[in-house]
Amino acid sequence: MNTTRTTPPRRLDVAEAFPELGPLARPAYRLHPRPGSPSVHESSVGGPLLWPARQQWPTCDKWHEGPPNPLLPVAQLYARDVPLLRSFGKADLLQVLWCPFGHPPDHKPPTALFWRNAADVTDVLEAPPRPFEVEEDHYVPEPCALAPEPVTEYPAYLDLSGELQRRLSDRGAWRVAGGEVDGFDEIDLQSLYTGELSVAPGWKVGGWPPWGCTDPIARFCIICGAGMTPLLTIASDEWDGGTTGWIPYEDRDLAERGGGNVSNPPEVQVGSADHLQIYVCPNSPAHPYPGGSHPHTDLIQ
Ligand SMILES: [Zn+2]
Numbered sequence: 204m205n206t207t208r209t210t211p212p213r214r215l216d217v218a219e220a221f222p223e224l225g226p227l228a229r230p231a232y233r234l235h236p237r238p239g240s241p242s243v244h245e246s247s248v249g250g251p252l253l254w255p256a257r258q259q260w261p262t263c264d265k266w267h268e269g270p271p272n273p274l275l276p277v278a279q280l281y282a283r284d285v286p287l288l289r290s291f292g293k294a295d296l297l298q299v300l301w302c303p304f305g306h307p308p309d310h311k312p313p314t315a316l317f318w319r320n321a322a323d324v325t326d327v328l329e330a331p332p333r334p335f336e337v338e339e340d341h342y343v344p345e346p347c348a349l350a351p352e353p354v355t356e357y358p359a360y361l362d363l364s365g366e367l368q369r370r371l372s373d374r375g376a377w378r379v380a381g382g383e384v385d386g387f388d389e390i391d392l393q394s395l396y397t398g399e400l401s402v403a404p405g406w407k408v409g410g411w412p413p414w415g416c417t418d419p420i421a422r423f424c425i426i427c428g429a430g431m432t433p434l435l436t437i438a439s440d441e442w443d444g445g446t447t448g449w450i451p452y453e454d455r456d457l458a459e460r461g462g463g464n465v466s467n468p469p470e471v472q473v474g475s476a477d478h479l480q481i482y483v484c485p486n487s488p489a490h491p492y493p494g495g496s497h498p499h500t501d502l503i504q
């Protein structure tokens with residue numbers, strides 16, 4: 204871990220102004236992927252995996268021609284860097300791979316999750332197979348080191364109750380609550396809440412879904428019926444014009460100069476919604492999840 208990223212404090216503690224939001228606070232870890240050459244012993248996006256030499260490399264043979272296509276490493280996360288992962292089971296390492304082709308129904312790359320104990324991997328696979336074919340260059344993440352950072356999130360506007368949505372759209376309610384941030388009279392309150400006070404943009408573990416263009420869809424585990432929770436968000440951008448308040452201090456100069464891929468170092472682009480969020484069952488990471496093949500783990504609870 205050779206980088207640090209620091210998200211500036213929110214302009215307003217929205218749960219202090221609107222205490223109904225307090226119980227809805229959720230922890231998240233922003234991953235802040237930045238160009239690097241991570242090793243198998245480090246957390247990474249698009250980096251090499253600590254993969255047991257004896258374990259078969261996963262492949263995909265659906266929706267494209269030719270022989271089964273080896274999956275591509277997307278992220279490797281050690282629980283020592285992202286302690287929130289411990290709440291999903293006993294494994295201390297999560298590996299996420301995907302097939303670099305958009306699959307039906309939403310034309311996103313399907314993912315595969317591998318939960319393991321790093322100490323069990325004594326013999327590391329040296330030269331993993333690469334995909335024969337890739338549909339989009341944007342499905343091949345550039346190798347990035349991570350600087351995981353804990354933050355607190357509140358639900359996206361569309362995930363809130365009608366009553367809370369009404370209160371957050373009412374300028375008078377903000378005034379009464381002491382929520383008059385700089386330039387308050389000109390600010391669109393929903394944009395302020397959405398862009399700056401609720402859901403962190405970019406790659407992250409945990410937190411809330413970043414609903415924007417679509418209505419929220421509740422997801423339930425097909426095995427036990429529990430509400431699925433966000434595990435990993437794979438994003439196309441860490442900030443845009445509406446979320447500049449989330450740019451880490453360390454990137455502010457670079458962001459101002461612009462150009463290149465400063466807001467998207469992994470150069471990943473996923474679908475029109477600009478993100479792919481992997482949900483898991485809070486009761487067991489072994490339960491199937493939408494958009495993925497069956498998770499692989501022998502380290503359950
Ligand atoms: Zn495939």
Ligand SMILES: [Zn+2]
Nearest residue numbers: 424427484490
């Ligand atoms: Zn379940």
